Amino acid sequence: MSEEEEKYIPSPGKIRPNQLITTFGPGSIVQTEHDSVLVMGTDFWFNRSEYIQKNHLYLEKITKKDHFRMPKKPAGKSNAVTIGCTSFPKWGFCKLAGCKRLQPHKEFATSDDGFFCEKHQKYGELLPARLVVTCKQGHLDEFPWVKWAHSNPDNPVPVCGDPKLKWKGGTHSSSLSSYKIECETCGAINSLRNATKRDEGIQLYDAEKDSFYQYSCTGQLPWLKQEEKCRKVKDKGGQDNEKTETAFGIIARASSLYYSKVIRGIIIPELAHPIVKYLQTKECKDKIDAWRDAEIDDNEKIAGLILKSNEDFKMRGYTKELIFEFMKKLSEREQLYTLETEMDLKKIEYDDLQRNESDYDLDEAEIDEEIVIKSVELDDNHKKVFKHIRQLPILTAVEVLRYFTRISPPGEITEMHGAHKHFICKIQFGQNGETKYGQPIKAKTWLPCVVKKGEGIFIVFNEDFINKCLNDKVTERLNSMIQNHKDWEQVSDWPSSQEVDEKFILLHSISHLLIKEISLASGYNEASISERIYSSEDMHGLLIYTTSAGDGSLGGLVRQINLIKIITKALNNKKTCSRDPICINEDPKRMRDKGLSLHLRQNGSACFGCMMLPETSCENFNKMMDRKILVDENFGLVREIPDA
Numbered sequence: 001m002s003e004e005e006e007k008y009i010p011s012p013g014k015i016r017p018n019q020l021i022t023t024f025g026p027g028s029i030v031q032t033e034h035d036s037v038l039v040m041g042t043d044f045w046f047n048r049s050e051y052i053q054k055n056h057l058y059l060e061k062i063t064k065k066d067h068f069r070m071p072k073k074p075a076g077k078s079n080a081v082t083i084g085c086t087s088f089p090k091w092g093f094c095k096l097a098g099c100k101r102l103q104p105h106k107e108f109a110t111s112d113d114g115f116f117c118e119k120h121q122k123y124g125e126l127l128p129a130r131l132v133v134t135c136k137q138g139h140l141d142e143f144p145w146v147k148w149a150h151s152n153p154d155n156p157v158p159v160c161g162d163p164k165l166k167w168k169g170g171t172h173s174s175s176l177s178s179y180k181i182e183c184e185t186c187g188a189i190n191s192l193r194n195a196t197k198r199d200e201g202i203q204l205y206d207a208e209k210d211s212f213y214q215y216s217c218t219g220q221l222p223w224l225k226q227e228e229k230c231r232k233v234k235d236k237g238g239q240d241n242e243k244t245e246t247a248f249g250i251i252a253r254a255s256s257l258y259y260s261k262v263i264r265g266i267i268i269p270e271l272a273h274p275i276v277k278y279l280q281t282k283e284c285k286d287k288i289d290a291w292r293d294a295e296i297d298d299n300e301k302i303a304g305l306i307l308k309s310n311e312d313f314k315m316r317g318y319t320k321e322l323i324f325e326f327m328k329k330l331s332e333r334e335q336l337y338t339l340e341t342e343m344d345l346k347k348i349e350y351d352d353l354q355r356n357e358s359d360y361d362l363d364e365a366e367i368d369e370e371i372v373i374k375s376v377e378l379d380d381n382h383k384k385v386f387k388h389i390r391q392l393p394i395l396t397a398v399e400v401l402r403y404f405t406r407i408s409p410p411g412e413i414t415e416m417h418g419a420h421k422h423f424i425c426k427i428q429f430g431q432n433g434e435t436k437y438g439q440p441i442k443a444k445t446w447l448p449c450v451v452k453k454g455e456g457i458f459i460v461f462n463e464d465f466i467n468k469c470l471n472d473k474v475t476e477r478l479n480s481m482i483q484n485h486k487d488w489e490q491v492s493d494w495p496s497s498q499e500v501d502e503k504f505i506l507l508h509s510i511s512h513l514l515i516k517e518i519s520l521a522s523g524y525n526e527a528s529i530s531e532r533i534y535s536s537e538d539m540h541g542l543l544i545y546t547t548s549a550g551d552g553s554l555g556g557l558v559r560q561i562n563l564i565k566i567i568t569k570a571l572n573n574k575k576t577c578s579r580d581p582i583c584i585n586e587d588p589k590r591m592r593d594k595g596l597s598l599h600l601r602q603n604g605s606a607c608f609g610c611m612m613l614p615e616t617s618c619e620n621f622n623k624m625m626d627r628k629i630l631v632d633e634n635f636g637l638v639r640e641i642p643d644a
C-alpha cells in the first residue's frame with residue numbers, strides 16, 4: 001500500500017500531537033466515539049514525510065537516535081499525518097436492544113453502519129469489552145472470555161464446542177462484581193468479581209480436573225504485531241521456575257495500563273543558532289559522511305563545503321570561519337560531557353543557563369525564536385538567598401517519547417540498571433522487517449516528539465543559604481524520609497531516576513510551594529506550570545516554566561520579578577493546611593508504625609491540601625517533599641528568608 005492509498009484509511013477519531021507522547025502513545029488504548037483502538041508502533045505511522053523534523057544534540061546522544069519527528073497539524077480537512085491503529089480489544093458486546101451478544105470482531109466496518117452482530121445478522125454499534133490481559137513485562141492480549149465463562153467452581157461446566165457468550169448485569173452497579181458472562185449454548189455463567197486480582201492473576205477452573213490453574217501470559221505485543229516469550233520469574237528462593245510473569249485482567253481504560261517515559265530537553269542558546277541546527281540535520285550529517293568517505297577529513301575544508309552547498313548561509317552572510325567555530329564548539333561539548341541519562345543533560349543546561357547573554361557571542365536576532373535569557377539584578381538581600389535569577393521570556397522545550405511501561409511508572413534505564421530492561425515496552429521494531437502492508441522498514445533512527453514554547457524562571461540558590469537550611473534538625477528529619485525511599489526502592493520495579501538526598505528534597509519542596517504561589521500570581525493553573533530540579537553535589541537550582549504546543553505563553557511568569565516576596569508569601573500561605581494538625585505533625589520516622597504504605601512514606605508533611613501538584617507538573621510523582629522543613633518557625637527555611 002502506497003502512502004497515497006494510506007491517506008484514505010477510515011479514521012476512528014483524532015488526538016492532539018501532545019497526547020502521542022504522553023497518554024495515547026504507541027501501545028496505549030484510546031476510547032474513540034465508535035470504537036476502542038490500540039495505537040500502533042511508529043512503524044505503522046503513515047505519511048511520515050509530512051512530519052516536522054526536530055533535532056536536539058544532547059537528546060540524540062542519550063537516546064542514540066538521529067533525530068525526532070513531530071506530527072504536523074492537518075491543513076484544512078486533509079489528513080496531514082496518520083497514526084496507525086487497530087481495534088482493541090477486539091471483543092465487544094452488541095448494543096442492540098435485548099442482545100448483549102459478546103463476540104470478537106476483526107476489522108473496522110467499511111461503512112457507517114457499525115459492526116456486524118452474528119445474532120441479529122445485521123450491523124449495529126458494538127461496545128468494547130471492559131477487560132484486557134497484561135503483565136509486568138508489558139504484554140497485552142484479549143481477555144479469555146470463553147474460558148472465564150466456563151470457570152465457575154459453583155457451576156462447573158467444561159468449555160463447550162460452540163460457545164455463544166452474553167454480557168449480563170450492571171443494571172444497578174458499575175462494579176465488575178455486578179457483571180456476568182453467560183454461555184447461551186451450555187448455560188455456563190461466571191461473575192467478573194475476581195477477574196482483576198493483581199497478585200494471583202487470572203485463575204481459571206478446569207471442570208474436568210476439578211481444580212484451578214493459572215492463566216499464562218501469551219507474550220503478545222499487538223501494537224508491533226509481534227509476540228515473544230514472556231520471561232520466567234524466580235521463586236522465593238531466587239531460583240528460576242517454569243512460571244512466567246503473572247498475567248492478570250485489567251480495565252482497558254485503567255491509567256496504570258500505560259506509563260510513557262518522556263525525556264525532556266531545554267533548547268539552550270547555542271543549540272538554537274541556525275548553523276548548529278543545520279549541523280544536526282540528517283541532510284548535513286549525510287553530506288559530511290560522504291565527504292569523509294572521499295577522504296576529506298579537514299574540518300575547515302568541510303566547513304567551507306557546507307557554506308558552498310548552503311544558499312541560505314550565503315544569504316545570511318555567514319563565513320567558513322563561523323561555521324568551523326560552531327563545529328569546534330559542538331565537538332568540545334561532546335568531549336566535555338558524558339551523556340547517558342537526563343541527569344547528564346541537566347548538568348549541561350544548568351551550566352548554560354547561568355551564563356550571561358554576552359558569553360554566547362551571538363546575535364540575539366539569530367536565537368530569539370527559541371530562547372532568550374535575561375539576568376535579574378540582585379541586591380544585597382537577594383544575594384543572601386540567590387546566586388542567579390534568570391528570566392526566560394522565550395523558552396523552547398523538546399519532549400521525546402523514549403519507551404513506555406505498564407503497571408508501574410518507569411525509571412531511568414542505563415546500562416548499570418540493565419536488570420530492569422525487561423519492563424521496557426518498545427514503541428518500534430528496532431530492527432529490519434516488514435509492516436502490515438508488506439512495506440519494507442529499517443531499524444528506526446527517530447523517535448516521536450513534541451516541541452513546546454513558553455517562558456520560565458531559572459533560580460540558582462546560594463550554596464551558603466542551602467547549607468543553613470539543612471541544619472541538624474532538618475537533616476535528621478530528611479534522613480528518615482531518605483531511608484523510607486530506600487525501603488520503597490528495594491521492592492519497586494524501577495530504580496530512581498533522580499539522585500535523592502537532603503538537598504533534592506529541600507529544592508523539590510521549595511519548587512512546589514513556588515508553583516502554587518506563582519500560579520495564583522500569574523493566572524496560570526497549576527497543571528500548566530512545570531518544574532525541572534537541578535540537584536547534585538554541584539547543582540542547587542530549579543526551573544519553573546510553562547509551555548504549550550502552540551506559539552508560547554502570556555508572559556505571566558517572567559513578570560514575577562520579586563522572587564523573595566513570592567517565596568515569603570508562599571511560606572506564609574502554607575504554614576497551615578486544611579488537614580492540619582494531622583498533616584504538619586506527620587513524622588517520617590514513625591510512619592512505619594502507623595502502617596502507611598511504602599509509597600506514602602516517601603513524603604513528610606505533604607498532601608493535596610498544601611504541597612502536591614498535578615502529575616503533569618511534578619518531575620517526581622509527588623514524592624520526596626516536606627512542608628515542615630520549610631515553614632517550621634524553630635528550624636524551617638522561613639527563618640533564613642530575609643524580608644522582601
